[in-house]
């Protein structure tokens with residue numbers, strides 16, 4: 001079995017490590033120098049939409065998948081008649097445009113924050129009138145790790161927001177005073193079998209994920225999130241792993257965004273679940289029975305951003321994942337996972353690790 005993966009970043013690398021365990025070979029398409037997934041398979045160093053490279057993947061692989069969201073949808077359309085391509089291009093298309101994504105949530109009856117489309121500066125004024133302050137303006141496309149966003153706290157910020165990101169297609173979103181953020185990750189195989197992971201509680205700072213912990217002791221929320229993810233998987237005729245990010249407001253969940261791929265907030269599943277999100281993605285696209293998503297303890301994950309300080313490697317009974325990337329401020333270079341018998345032991349260590357790592361990083 002041979003899988004073609006478009007993108008060779010850390011998600012591709014972790015898919016590759018899982019594939020190795022399953023006896024499956026991976027080949028990647030990525031133009032960058034020394035991508036992390038080069039550790040796991042050959043990399044065709046061509047642009048993501050290179051016709052000859054895509055044709056090579058289609059001709060030599062049993063199935064093609066992708067590990068990041070900005071793969072041109074046309075690249076998938078180009079090969080989908082020649083080879084199975086999962087997740088489906090329609091899921092990718094919805095996730096690439098925040099407006100299409102929100103309209104999908106609305107069609108599926110999944111609650112979401114109030115929003116308005118912004119095409120001109122006057123639309124921001126109208127959105128502030130309609131939604132109240134604060135609002136966050138986001139580019140509809142190509143945002144990640146909080147990039148392409150501007151929070152308007154009072155009306156004098158409107159000009160600043162327009163100067164910063166005006167000109168791109170935008171949306172305005174009500175700023176949600178959430179209690180905390182969660183994500184729900186699910187997988188569906190070609191036959192339609194579905195497996196859902198326990199909720200993950202995620203903390204972002206400056207728009208970047210810092211920590212995740214799972215499971216979350218909130219059964220009603222977990223049931224609701226599971227229902228939303230099942231609805232999405234079925235409606236999209238989805239194959240592979242999908243992550244839905246949600247804001248928790250009391251007993252209510254509001255959908256923030258979804259990713260049609262394995263997700264940073266599920267990295268703890270490598271050691272914290274009977275079957276990781278990476279293995280279940282592979283099982284799903286290979287149409288194998290999905291593995292159990294049961295937890296094997298209380299898992300915590302800290303992202304290593306900008307640098308990997310010595311303290312990260314010097315704490316016993318943790319799992320350090322170094323993606324092998326060169327350091328740069330704000331760049332995700334690795335993560336640490338820890339598993340403990342109780343939530344309180346996990347939280348205590350996770351919080352101190354997060355503090356130490358943040359203080360020592362660039």
Ligand SMILES: Nc1ncnc2c1ncn2[C@@H]1O[C@H](COP(=O)(O)OP(=O)(O)O)[C@@H](O)[C@H]1O
Nearest residue numbers: 136143144145146147173174175176204207257
């Ligand atoms: N409407 C909002 N209300 C409150 N916080 C928000 C809102 N939108 C984004 N955020 C914060 O910023 C983070 C990143 O925003 P998100 O829309 O998920 O973009 P990205 O694609 O960069 O992950 C969120 O996880 C959350 O912490």
Ligand SMILES: [Mg+2]
Nearest residue numbers: 145245256257
């Ligand atoms: Mg996000």
